[in-house]
Amino acid sequence: MAKTDILIIGGGPAGVVAAVTARKNNPSKKIALVRETEKAVIPCGIPYIFNRLDSAEKNIMPDNGLEANKIDILIDKAVKIDKTAKTVDLKSGKNISYDKLILAVGSKPITIPIDGIDKKGVWRVEKDLEYLKKLRQEVLKSKNIVILGGGFIGVEIAEELININGLNISLVEKLDNCLITTLDKEFAVEAEEKLKQKGVKLYTNCSVNQITGKNRVEYVKLDNGKTIPADIVILAIGARPNIDLTKEPGIKLGDYNGIRVDEYMRTNVPDIFAIGDCAETRDFFTGKHIPIMLASTATTKARIVAANLYQLNDLRETKGTLSSFSTCIDGLVLGGTGITENRAKKEGFDILLGTSQCPNHHPGTLPNTGSIKVKLIFSKTSKALLGAQISGPESISEMINILALAIQNELTVYDFQTMQFSTHPLLTTAPTVYPLITAAQSALAKLD
Amino acid sequence: MAKTDILIIGGGPAGVVAAVTARKNNPSKKIALVRETEKAVIPCGIPYIFNRLDSAEKNIMPDNGLEANKIDILIDKAVKIDKTAKTVDLKSGKNISYDKLILAVGSKPITIPIDGIDKKGVWRVEKDLEYLKKLRQEVLKSKNIVILGGGFIGVEIAEELININGLNISLVEKLDNCLITTLDKEFAVEAEEKLKQKGVKLYTNCSVNQITGKNRVEYVKLDNGKTIPADIVILAIGARPNIDLTKEPGIKLGDYNGIRVDEYMRTNVPDIFAIGDCAETRDFFTGKHIPIMLASTATTKARIVAANLYQLNDLRETKGTLSSFSTCIDGLVLGGTGITENRAKKEGFDILLGTSQCPNHHPGTLPNTGSIKVKLIFSKTSKALLGAQISGPESISEMINILALAIQNELTVYDFQTMQFSTHPLLTTAPTVYPLITAAQSALAKLD
Secondary structure (H helix, E strand, O other): OEEOOEEEEOOOHHHHHHHHHHHHHOOOOOEEEEEOOOOEEOHHHHHHHOOOOOOHHHOEEOOHHHHHOOOEEEEOOEEEEEOOOOEEEEOOOOEEEOOEEEEOOOEEEOOOOOEOOOOEOEEEOOOOHHHHHHHHHHHHHOOEEEEEOOOHHHHHHHHHHOOOOOOEEEEEEOOOOOOOOOOOHHHHHHHHHHHHHHOOEEEEOOOEEEEEOOOEOOEEEEOOOOEEEOOEEEEOOOEEEOOOOOOOOOOOEOHHHOEOOOOOOEOOOOOEEEOHHHEOEEEOOOOOEEOOOOHHHHHHHHHHHHHOOOOOOOOOOOOOEOOOEEEEEOOEEEEEEEOOHHHHHHHOOOEEEEEEEEEOOOOOOOOOOOEEEEEEEEEOOOOEEEEEEEEEOOOHHHHHHHHHHHHHOOOEOOHHHHOOOOOOOOOOOOHHHOHHHHHHHHHHHOOO | OEEOOEEEEOOOHHHHHHHHHHHHHOOOOOEEEEEOOOOEEOHHHHHHHOOOOOOHHHOEEOOHHHHHOOOEEEEOOEEEEEOOOOEEEEOOOOEEEOOEEEEOOOEEEOOOOOEOOOOEOEEEOOOOHHHHHHHHHHHHHOOEEEEEOOOHHHHHHHHHHOOOOOOEEEEEEOOOOOOOOOOOHHHHHHHHHHHHHHOOEEEEOOOEEEEEOOOEOOEEEEOOOOEEEOOEEEEOOOEEEOOOOOOOOOOOEOHHHOEOOOOOOEOOOOOEEEOHHHEOEEEOOOOOEEOOOOHHHHHHHHHHHHHOOOOOOOOOOOOOEOOOEEEEEOOEEEEEEEOOHHHHHHHOOOEEEEEEEEEOOOOOOOOOOOEEEEEEEEEOOOOEEEEEEEEEOOOHHHHHHHHHHHHHOOOEOOHHHHOOOOOOOOOOOOHHHOHHHHHHHHHHHOOO
16 A cells, blocks of 8 residues: 555645645655646636637646655546545555545536537536547537636636637526626626627526537527527536545535535544635635635635644634636736625625726826726725725736735725835826725715 | 915826825815926826827826816916915916915936036936927937936836837946846846847946037947947936925925925925925835835825825824835836845845746746746744835736735735735736745745
């Protein structure tokens, strides 16, 4: 039997960061990582394998970080955990003992129980290189593509595919708007406008009733009676935690069937931890468990577990996730962190809104000047920042991280008044109208 | 005699922000702003009037913010303050009384006492539209341009002019490297490499002995014996506070001859305040006064004064400036905040350094992928972040502001381990190697 000190199951972002960070904290331990495939796919890069990358093989997570940190990589599938013997059985027939076991087994794409869902030509977004290589080939041979689900992945795949000559792209979303679970309507609409301008056919507020076709998919039938021709259907309707290994060792599950973990990513079974998409994610504001699966959140969990495997070293509160994100649609960047206005109202927060909009260069007469739009959501009582959304150019992707840090540090609307920042004509808004400050000022003005 | 409640002298970024913010806090007061010119130039935009903007007139600060906030604009020059009568005499012969007076009169370009400095063809960087229009015309008719001073303005003008066909650009810097008072050497060298690649001739560690020519400038003679042909010489060697109005009312000056102000921008004379470049700037870490003149810093001072004119409303500490900045050289963005390694050593801080470098997209195989380089400077004892420098793409301009907020909130190297952030394949580094975290980890590793 092979022996290791720290065993990580799963080679996605959470697994890799847990391994590398565990090495920094435990220079002399044996650390092994088990993953099912020879090469690990970069999850967030999947939408871009069709056009911006000219092959799926270019969307591979390099192993150099693991190798430099002397992590043993085992290409195998974990099939059973023996919590008493502290061993894991592998599909190859081998087994391996552990001192600390970290489950980073990720998630599986959700499917929907409709007629025709198993037809040839219906694909999911699997984090599997061989599967994605075939999907890419099929997409490039096709004409009509229907994407089901207008979350990040669906929207990003639609935006990628519409840039390929000759493809007709339809996007079907059950809710009133694309991205509406993560953005408020005024921002979601900006994304939709961009998609429509590019030629994506949007079917919002629509469900799929049936997928039809003789030998393979030919049409998608919507609940509004509309029929869309389809050579390929891509399901991008979300994922659920992978809990295959939890039953035998009696690892408890929580809300949304993620693996229940405490502040330090410990499961109920001693010496077994869970991180990334397979583990529950706690919301920053309510402490509720929420079905958020972001690579950045996964890596944060990984850094926490790696610091606390043998003793609790990391006693600062981690509180929960802000679900910070950014996405890019034909040059329009949308970012969000913390709570949306929609969700604040559903949760019952009494809120104070601040907004602003200004040119993203100064003077605004500079070439390629666009616009930045900011929305800040404060607690009306404590004045603490609860959430933010921004749209604009590339730099929005880091501007939203300023606000994530502000929320983590419990900054209030007053703190924005003397916030220090840098500006530059070619890169940012003018210092006179720096939009995080002017948005906060517009919130303050409502208090008078 | 005209009467106003709040009188602001100066129409630059500090004056404008003070006026607009004072309006928000004082809806019913009369507010007037006096400036010398019909149109106000955007200071940071000056380097870009030569090429990116196709006229100097496009680099104008619009008056719509002032007008929307019912600020009276007087085009006139303040010549004398009577602190007892609380009036200001104007060049036109008019005068105006005030209740609160804010000096936002900016700075004046420094010149150097060398032979030939007054020759025709030697220009300064004046914030004056008519002067800049003439400078632009002259530059576009010339062949050989010599810029004296390798700070931000000098470097940015060199980068702008080298893009104009047929111009030879030389840049002379007294110190060992361009930008070396604000960046550590490894970042300053990146800037220099870009300038050299574009064709700018760099003369570092060089002083100018003499400017020669018959009727107008023809040559610049350096202390190393070298002679550079010059049709135009542009002085970009810094600025000093404008203190023209201070003598008669007995307004006290401080270090570097800026107007001495307290935490709330109050001078020693009751009801007279000073902000922007004409006022002293205090350093965040040492409390020392430092000769930093940045538009972002100027607007921060303006927001503070506007909140505290009639009573002290803004009792949070403002502590001092972080001197945050970003600049852009042929697509390379450099940003900094807080203290440099150089300055930390001079001031006597015991420091802990963290560095990292990684691709700015993920996967790194995406088109147009560059690199991000981060340096974090912590206090070895308290572990607090003292400073940061970053180089990379456009988004660096806001990434540096994350670190400015971290310093303002006294974050330590430990806080970075569980910092939350968003990432996106097309926009940012991978979440597995987010460079603010990995740089902090590299600092922590040195502690073991």
